Amino acid sequence: RKEVEQDPGPFNVPEGATVAFNCTYSNSASQSFFWYRQDCRKEPKLLMSVYSSGNEDGRFTAQLNRASQYISLLIRDSKLSDSATYLCVVNDDQFYFGTGTSLTVIP
Amino acid sequence: NAGVTQTPKFQVLKTGQSMTLQCAQDMNHNSMYWYRQDPGMGLRLIYYSASEGTTDKGEVPNGYNVSRLNKREFSLRLESAAPSQTSVYFCASSDRGSGSWDEQFFGPGTRLTVL
Numbered sequence: 001r002k003e004v005e006q007d008p009g010p011f012n013v014p015e016g017a018t019v020a021f022n023c024t025y026s027n028s029a030s031q032s033f034f035w036y037r038q039d040c041r042k043e044p045k046l047l048m049s050v051y052s053s054g055n056e057d058g059r060f061t062a063q064l065n066r067a068s069q070y071i072s073l074l075i076r077d078s079k080l081s082d083s084a085t086y087l088c089v090v091n092d093d094q095f096y097f098g099t100g101t102s103l104t105v106i107p
Numbered sequence: 108n109a110g111v112t113q114t115p116k117f118q119v120l121k122t123g124q125s126m127t128l129q130c131a132q133d134m135n136h137n138s139m140y141w142y143r144q145d146p147g148m149g150l151r152l153i154y155y156s157a158s159e160g161t162t163d164k165g166e167v168p169n170g171y172n173v174s175r176l177n178k179r180e181f182s183l184r185l186e187s188a189a190p191s192q193t194s195v196y197f198c199a200s201s202d203r204g205s206g207s208w209d210e211q212f213f214g215p216g217t218r219l220t221v222l
Binding site: 004008031032034042043044045046049087091092093094095096097098099100 | 152
């Protein structure tokens with residue numbers, strides 16, 4: 001069983017739409033959680049950390065459910081520039097990356 | 108600050124050849140990592156170094172060796188390249204490692220093809 005599982009998509013949404021990505025993790029002892037963004041043929045970059053209380057950064061909201069071992073990312077009012085692959089990352093004894101969810105925002 | 112730098116950016120090898128991928132960071136981070144990224148597999152950890160002088164195996168270490176030359180530099184060596192090692196290799200660094208909330212900073216990647 002993979003440490004971190006994500007729906008690979010692709011998600012194709014119109015500009016202005018709201019889109020949500022989900023991720024599950026297998027190790028209940030995992031300690032920290034993140035969403036990274038990766039543009040085509042580029043390196044991953046941190047989008048936001050995911051705290052138990054949930055956190056928001058502008059149009060982006062991340063939530064963590066430790067009981068269900070589930071992480072989510074919500075993007076509101078999608079922009080063309082949001083088109084990328086979103087990676088769910090879990091840190092316990094080492095960093096584990098999901099395979100990523102591909103998002104394309106269509107004009 | 109340059110952040111995390113990697114050389115080379117591209118490399119083509121023949122089966123059995125050896126090479127070393129270089130990585131350096133200028134953020135004074137303690138932890139450094141080597142990942143490979145393959146289609147449909149996501150990033151997988153090859154080796155990491157929690158601090159200068161230490162190295163540990165990750166998820167997929169077979170066929171690779173590493174050296175933490177100093178706090179700044181962490182190299183990855185392929186002793187006898189195989190086609191299965193065709194991949195994109197990313198180096199990363201963070202101030203602290205396992206269990207921390209620290210951000211990982213990635214280099215631009217090395218695209219390696221083994222024929």
